Amino acid sequence: MDLDAIQQIFFQECEEGLAGMEGNFAALRAGDRDAETINGVFRCVHSIKGGAGAFGHERLRAYTHQYETLLDLVRNGTLDLTSELLDLVMAAFDLLADHVAAARDGDAVPDDATMLHRLSAATGGSIAATAVAAPQEAPAAPAAASSDDFDDLMAMLGEVAPALAEATTAEASTDDVAASVQVAIDSWRLTYRPTANAFDHGAEPLLLLRELSLLGGLVTSCDCSTLPSLDALDPEYAYLYWEVSLPAYVAEDDIRAVFEFTDACAISLERGPIAGAPAAAEAPAVPDVMVDMDALLASIEIPTPEAKVEPVETQPAAAAPAVAPVAPPAATPSAAPAAMPAADDARSASKTAPAPTAQTIRVDLDKLDRLVNLVGELVITQAMLAQRLSEKDLGGTPELTDLENLTRELQESTMAIRAQPMKTVFSRVPRIIRELEGETGKRVRLEVDGEMTEVDKTVVERIGEPLTHLIRNAVDHGLESTEQRIAAGKSPEGVVRLSAAHQSGRIVITVADDGKGIDRARVRAKAVERGIMHADATLSDEEIDNLIFAPGFSTAAVVSNVSGRGVGLDVVRKNIQALGGRINIQSRDGMGSSFSLSLPLTLAVLDGMIVTVGAQTLVIPLGHIVESLRPTDDVLNRFGPDGSFLDVRGAYVPVLAIADHLSIVDAERDPKKAVLIVVDGDQGQTALLVDSIQDQRQVVVKSLEANFQALNDVAGATILGDGRVALIVDVDSLTARGGPARGAMAKAA
Amino acid sequence: MTAKTILTVDDSPSMRMLLRIALTDLGYSVVEAEDGVHALEKLDGLEPDLLITDINMPRMDGFGLISEVRGQGRRGLPILVLTTESSDEKKQRARDAGATGWIVKPFHPDKLATAIRRVLH
Structure with missing residues (x-):
């Protein structure tokens, strides 16, 4: 699978994510301030940002970053989500949808300068407050206790570690080491101190030392001054730290980059001559120490009989945790049983919590269409077989009836795979309504019903445009202005109802408004003027209503920005018919109009x-x-x-x-x-x-x-x-x- | 030698796929989870060599996952956090929870390889 294909999946996720957010906004708008609601929006934006970065959509990434910053402040309660702020958040969301569409289609990036400015103004001042990072300090290591023999051993171990680190660079010979010592006279001096609990976090200092050695680094000394005596030693505690010298020609950034991914350590980096030349001078001698290790460990007197000392493996990985095998016996075994019940609890908890998300699988549409096609062939073959059998007077056999039923069930199940909820279309409507409110100055309440009604994917894909047109028509032509509504004794807020339902093997989608209804006198006059009907013709109310679907018909006194887009309702009807559908109007004077679309559930x-x-x-x-x-x-x-x-x-x-x-x-x-x-x-x-x-x-x-x-x-x-x-x-x-x-x-x- | 296993946790399928491709190229075997809860289910009976997790996820986020994993006694398991956050606060929280380190998104495969080399033997 190539990057493009993954990117397509990313855009699919974006669309699903964006569509899914309309519900959250509806809830927020209704006054819901549930943490998970705003969190959902944050996550959606955050995911888009991640993908935008990964796929190189820099402007989209920058935009989502600014947007996310604001959402984060809302989410953590720094900013109160007032209705003004919610308006901004929703407007920013609409622009985000445009941004994503532009990135997907390779179109020009929408102008986001004003929005970025507004977002940044809204976050302004509060950023500084949250940006104060907690100071990062390594916990103080416990004071060293002394035990002569053991300290000596640890001193040795401290020197073994650098040697092992060097051993990982295959080409590093003693001569090279000597050479780098020469170069290192004027060099970088790096102090690397892992945080005390580094091992608890899965960190492995040796790997970082290995990285440094690849840069040409040389470990000059290991500080084990904080190592306690063996009986007080916690094997999972990081006691050691290292001073490393690196050749002057190594770029500072390259050195810092080694530690870039973590802060589970404290580092200091400075330039200058190496302090304590003896440490450097001893380095070439280290391999000898390593040779002696097994003998050395074997000769240690074990304080408790249970403790088992395993020979240290002469492989680099063993260096840093090399202290573990000489641990007091109690430490490791006791830690494990203590941790086990906790682990069990966590597991049973995760098992009992049922997964609320539906299990889904993404299937290539081509594969699905092939299946649909094959089932179609099967239906045809079954019909042919039935006909052939009936010619031989075997038509009514029960096996044939079974086959018929099975085939029909198979066909329905297959069609159901292609079915999608109307939600994918309906979820775009709130945004359209918001835009219309801005353009017309009317106040609109949207009521949605039956958004989970399922219909074939092709129908879902192609119903969007006619539906948008009907919604625009309802707000622009159907609803009266706020003043007119008040004058008519209606609520100043107009209502647009959008619903979908299954009705006898078809889906019926209705767009209704509570506006003034169709002005039949005006429709009639206009139709006569346009030559669509004869002035003397007698038409029923229903026939007059249907005139608005005639090509070239438009009743708007002024061609508005909203509906007057050069397409009339005739195009809507044509699109619906192309889908095998029918469109009906019901209108009552002063009570509103209702457009019903009746469509087949599948086009196959x-x-x-x-x-x-x-x-x-x-x-x-x-x-x-x-x-x-x-x-x-x-x-x-x-x-x-x-x-x-x-x-x-x-x-x-x-x-x-x-x-x-x-x-x-x-x-x-x-x-x-x-x-x-x-x-x-x-x-x-x-x-x-x-x-x-x-x-x-x-x-x-x-x-x-x-x-x-x-x-x-x-x-x-x-x-x-x-x-x-x-x-x-x-x-x-x-x-x-x-x-x-x-x-x-x-x-x- | 069997390949090292890396468990990747991210709620975005495209991100998981990117990781899978990059990690497979690097010779690792990849197990995926969609969020923290899912990851814990996967970890039941699995001993990955490395865990790479996103932070912002439904059900259980990355911080929660890391705390759980460490709480289960898996303290030696290296955990890298995938983050678009460059904020120190997030890194601090990740480390407090027990993360070994992080990879800042968007990541180049080389950067991923380097970060892994620093935590995985």
Whole structure:
């Protein structure tokens, strides 16, 4: 996996993190000051900062750093989270989302100068107070007790350590050591003193000495003056410290860098001639001392019979803890049992605490789509098998019913894997509302319901834009201004309700406002002005409401910054239909409007009407179908040689023969002998002429582009039970191109 | 010789993955945990040679984890803290809890290798 792929995961985390924070902000806004709520925001920002640094997004890192500093002060209570400060925190959060998006898409970094200034102003003054670092001092080592023999031994050990450290540099020969002594006459003098509890923290001084020796360092002396007598010695206590000389040519930074990662030690570094030349002079003799070690240790009189002295390994690692084997017997064994119950407690505690987070697994979407596809194939194969068996009069066998049930369950389970909660979309809405409040000066309360309702990932991804448009529309056109609301006796705060729910195999998403409702007189006037309807036409309230979806319709007195973005509600309807969905309006004068989107739960399966046209079988998406009928003479009006209109309760709908557009031969062309299916497309209603209707059922959608090539007027294909391919009609494209009938209408008009 | 085992603890999958790649390249075997609680579960029956942990994590943060680990008697286990904090206060807290040292994020793989070399035999 390359860095880019990891970076993609990072951005995914960012998005999930950012989306997850809206809930925290809603709580904070409602007055919740729970520590974990603000902590969640802090963690989210903190994680982004970490990733931004790792992936080299410097501006994002700098921004998150400033932001995090403020959040930290809020989190630790230094700053009180007033509503003004919360506004700033939320505004900064919105800009953070922009920052992340810019970093992800490689766009220009948003202008954050003002925000950085505001953040820094908000943190100002309080930083100094918290920045005072606690002084770091090594605890004083216990005073040395004396025991002549042992002190001598330790003095030896002190000299062994440097020798061992040197031994780790393979190329270091006695001659080199001598040479470095020469160079070291004017050199760095470093005192390295590990903190007393360094061993408790997993530190190993020897490794640092080894690092220094790699720089060309030479240990000149080991101070063991604080070593107590053997009976008072704590083997896990760091008594020793070292003075090291390093050649003058070594850069100071390189020396300091060795200790950069830790402060579990005190170091002092100065330049000058080495004090105590004898120490340096003795260094070359050290290897002799090392040779004597085993004999030396063996000759020690052991004070207690239980104590066992293990020979010191002549490997570098053993040097610093070399004091451990000569420990008083009580020390190590007693420490272990004491620690054990504590460990057990901790373990059982961690076991009994149930993990509240859901267990998830990230799967490559391609793999998932492959699975969905395979299951689709299985469904088709099962249908073919069922048909073949029924031809042999084996249709009703229980095994076949079982297989059918299993296949359907498998299909549903697989679809469920792709399902995502609407939350991912809904969580972006509070920000949109906040922005709208700023732009329109209206006060809005958002109510959200059913955000855990799940729907296919593709639907989730593609519903965002139409939904945003509807929200903007609700705030901009639906809600009255604060003054108007007060005048109408309403609460000054407008309400936008967003909800999602499953309804008979589909998801219904509703955007409702408690505003003034659709002004039908104005809509009507505007529609007449725009030539969308005839001034004398009689329309029901519902039909007038639906006019706002007509292309080019806009009722805003002034094209506002909010909704007047060059796209109208017609685009919303088009997008919803492209998802196999329908949109409905309900509006009550003075009470508000409600837009309902009804969408399929998945795009992999389509509800379709199976029809016959000539020798072909076609599928018409059910979402577009208004009604189907076998026309009689009185509802059919002919224009020209082959054009005709269907009279649907007073409205004239052009009749379009699918066979003409898809070049299907031997199809029925006489509407009276055929079936007309009235569909709702971009250009209004059209009656599609087909030979007959076979069935109405779900079909598995296969991409024509992926398997063959794109075709005009065809949205995809499916494989029928008998193994034949049926094309799925693209209603919008078919009706938009217009048939001879539509052409005839234009001439007539 | 079997590879040394390093337990990495970070709530960010991308950070864990970066560590895994860097550490695997260095020849270590890597075990991962998502937070302090998860790390303690992993440590049950595992004797890693080094623990590398993030500080800010849900459920149990890095400070809590280090205290727990030391409290379990694992005092010789080197623990490196991954931190974006350069603040001395955080380092102080990490050390008080029992951390051996730290690696400041963002880290270059070389820097990671160097830091590990200083705490791992």
